[in-house]
Amino acid sequence: MTVVTMQQVESALKKTVGKKGMSDEEIKNLADYLMSFFGxxxxxxxxxxTAEDRDVFYMLEEEGLLTSTQEEVLLKKGKLWRIHYWILKKDQIIRLAKSDEEGVEARDEAADVYGQLSDEEWARHKIVPEAQGSDKQPKPSDETN
Structure with missing residues (x-):
């Protein structure tokens, strides 16, 4: 069984709810609160x-740190009983914490395409404005494409 530490939970919370304006103190309190349920x-x-606890869990589910599932049990009287569970996504918490430890954010491959372009490529497609006061749109400096 994988175990997550408080530091990993705090780090994962900083990467998710921390980016939405939650302070470090609030993140620490939320990590304590969350781990008081899971241990x-x-x-x-x-x-x-409680209803308030459930609201927090739904928020953390939206952030990808929790998920929920249900189990159906047939009672002796023939009734179907549904039991709902909240599951701590330890793999996601560890992944977010690890990216913090390495000092590397998980990069979006689509956004990285611009980072792969050379300076020469950028210079070739640079927009050069015409003479000031002209109503014409700027044109690319190299139109040999």
């Missing part, structure tokens, strides 16, 4: 949560 287990039964 060393992977899941928490939903019946244990």
């Amino acid at each position: 060393y287990t992977d899941e928490v039964i939903d019946n244990r949560l």
Whole structure:
């Protein structure tokens, strides 16, 4: 069983809710709060949560740190009983924490395409403005494409 540390949880929270304006103190409190439910287990039964707790869990689910599942149990009287669980996404927390430890953000491949262009390529497609006061649109400096 994989175990996540408080430092990893705090780091993952900084990468998610921290980018939305949550302070370091609030992140630390949220990490304590979250781990008070999970401890060393992977899941928490939903019946244990208050409405306020559930709101926090839904927010963390949107951030990708939690997920939920349900189990259906047939009771002796023939009734179907649904049990809902919240699952801590330890792999996601560890991945986010590891990118923090390495000092590297997970990069979006589509955004990285511009970083791969050479200075020569950028210079070739540089927009050069015409004489000032002209109503014409700027044109590329090299039109041999």
